[in-house]
Structures are given as structure tokens and as C-alpha cells.
Amino acid sequence: MLTSTGRSGPAPINVGAVVWLSSELMFFAALGAAALSLEGASPTGWPPPGAELNIPLAALLTVVLVSSSFVIHGAVGALERGDVRRFRRLLLATAVMGAVFVSGQAWEWSELGFGVTSNAFGTAFYTITGFHGLHLMAGLVAIGVVLGRSAAAGFDSSRTPSAQVLAYYWHFVDVVWIGVFVLLYLSP
Template sequence: MADAHHKNHDYHIIDPSPWPLVAAIGTFLLCFGGVGYMRYLSGGSFNILGLNLAQPWLLLIGFAVIIYVMFGWWSDTIKEGREGHHTPVVSLHLRYGMIMFIASEVMFFVAWFWAFFDASLFTGEAIQAARVEATGGTWPPEGIAVVDPWHFPLYNTIILLLSGTTLTWAHHALIHGDRRGLLQGLTLTVLLGLLFTGVQAYEYYEAPFAFKNSIYGATFFMATGFHGFHVIVGTIFLIVCLIRAARGSFTAERHFGLEAAAWYWHFVDVVWLFLFFTIYIWGGWGAPLAETGH
């Protein structure tokens, strides 16, 4: 008698999983926690059902839940791959899923570029909508000293371009069976990602303008800040890949985890190039530089 549970197809029917529900709860907490935290920073209130959520704790809880979901869900996915469930059809669909995710991220950044261009090209309407003081109809607004694009931003551009090179080196080393090159390339990429984050944090610390009370500051920090967040996520992604590579989890034939991390990292590289040329160079053209004062 044939086994009633025998699988005669290439698809993988996963076991019941709690992760979609837990992820939805974490996202809900993250969303409302973010609004409450911004109200907390501005000294306002955020009342829901008699509770004042204008505090940072809900945001931190949301982050913790999302990180827990990422660890648990992706650990299950790795386990499924080790058990042989990632057939060619399943692997193809994993690639389609990663492509769709990156496409959604592209549209996410399109929104921030749109906001920056709308504020910079139509200064009068943007100022009136944002309810901030008049800036003379110029961009950058009068009184704003911008970050010198040829200082920290240029450093970070070089850092990210180098990181893309080292990551490509690591990928090619894996394909050609060079385990030492794989580990060296991934290690350098992680270090460059951490260096980028450190340089951007210092740039923010030294920034001559604030997030609030300025449409320039708001659009600048939202666009570059979310990119910085993606760099942190990509660095964590690569650290996980480095740990897995050190354990011998990747082979020349099966290494989609590393491929997905590489796709994501190169996407982050390309977004930064657009940010560098549009926000730092074009967006600050003609304004006084904070470092030189002219």
C-alpha cells in the first residue's frame, strides 16, 4: 500500500506556524509605538481608550517582537532547507518573494524622494502645508547650513561602493569553492557596513539643522535615516550569513540566503547613490556649508 502521506509534487506545504500572527501583532505595536514616541519627543499626548501612549516603551516592545519573529521565522526557513524541502520550485518562489520585497522597498524610498522633491521644487506650497515659518521661497530654506556632500557623505559613498565589491568577492569565492575568500569578503563587508553606520551617526550628531521645525530637516532625516536603518538591517543580514558561512551552511549550489543578502545590500548601495546625488549635492546646491561656513 502506498504511503498516504507520500508527496508527489515539488511544493512544500509548511506546518501550521504562529509567525504571521506574531508578526502582525509586532507590526501593530511598532506602528502605534512609533506615533506615540514622536508625540513623546514633541511633548504631546497620544490617547487611545483612555491610555496615553506618548512614551517610548510601546515602540521598544514592537521592535523586540519583530526581532523575535525574524529570528524564529527565518530559523524555521533555514531548517526547512536543511531537511530538503527547498526543491527547485520552492527555491524559485523564494527568489520571487525576495524580488517582490525589494520592489516594495523601492516604492518605499520613492515616497521619500517624492516628498523631498515636492518640498524643494514647490517651496511655497510645502511650507504652507507643513505650517513652518516662511523661508524666502528658496531651497534649501534661508538660514539652513547644509552638510558638506564632499565630507562625510562622500566617505560613506566610498565605503558602500567598497562593501559592494567585497560582497561580490565573497559570492564569487563561494561559487568557486574558496571558503577562505568567502569568509574574508563577508567579514570585510560587515566591517564596512558598521563603519558606514558609525560615520552616519557622527554626521547626524554634527548636523547643523534639526528634524523638527524645518521641512528641509524633516525630509533630509527621513530619507537618509530610513536608508541608514536599512544599512543596519542589511548588516545584521550579512552577520547571520557570516555565521552560517563559518559553520559550512552554504555550498556552491545551495546558498540562496547569501544571494538574498547580496541582492538587498546592492539595493541599499544603489539607493544611497541616488540619495547622495539628489539630497546631498543637488538638494544643498548654493547653500552655505556647515563645515566651511560659506
């Protein structure tokens, strides 16, 4: 692949995105480490009594979110082939799947019997899932921007870096969720 400078290699925007996502990964790793420290110090078990999670719902939402990674991957592939209509349909499907995940997470929050200040688990749970949800909503906004650009007159489907970066971000959010799911929902 030739970059905008005519050199061979990945586009600078793609390299920048990977570096930025690496810093975001460190942020989530720190949150996870804090949760593990709290778990180790918890005298009542983790999660403590009264902090029951809806694991079946979270598992279903996990399947939806992880599936959306395959859909956005297909969208980028369609754009690379010049199929803008398919790109837009698949990107919209990705957004719908992301919105289903965020809505399901919000519903779960409303049904839980504990809050952010109830105990250390509540603090960790709401902080980590909240930051993940914010990242997911930022991804939904970015999808909207890319969809808007793809609808503009003169859209050049051969210029795909923004779609590729968006896909990197979306995959990142999905992979982080898998870690969050294991840490918070499947931990003993």
C-alpha cells in the same frame, strides 16, 4: 540553475527577494517624491540657509558603501566556488565597510546644525537618511546571521541562496544611497 522543485529557473527565494526589494524601492521613491515636493514648495531655497551638509564626508562614505557592493559580490562568487574562507573574509569586510558608513552618517548627524523639526528640509533629510540607515543596519544583522551560519559545522557551500539574497539586498541599499546622495547632497 535547478530550483528545489527540480525545475529550471531562478530559486523561488531569489524571485521573492526581488519582488520584496521592488516594494522597498517604491517606499524610497515615495520618500524621494515627498522631498522633491517639499523642495518645490520651499520659499527659502533647498536646502534652506542654516542646513549645510558635509558633502565631502558624504561623498567619501558613498565611495565606501558603493565599494562594499563589489566586495559582497566577490564574497558570493567565492562561495559559489566553494571557498568558504574567502567568502567569510569578504563578507566580514563588507560588514566593516557598512559599519564605517553607518558610523560616519551618525557622526555627520551629530555635527549638523539643524534637526528633524528645524524645517522641511531637516524633516526630509533625517527621515530619508534615517530609513536608509535602518535598512543598512538590518543588512549588517543579516550579514552577521549568514556569517554565523557559514561558521557552523556542516555548512554546505553549494547552498548559496541566502548569500545571493543578502547580496541583492546589499546592492539595493547601495543603489538607494546613490539616489539619496544625489537628491539630498547634490540637489541645487
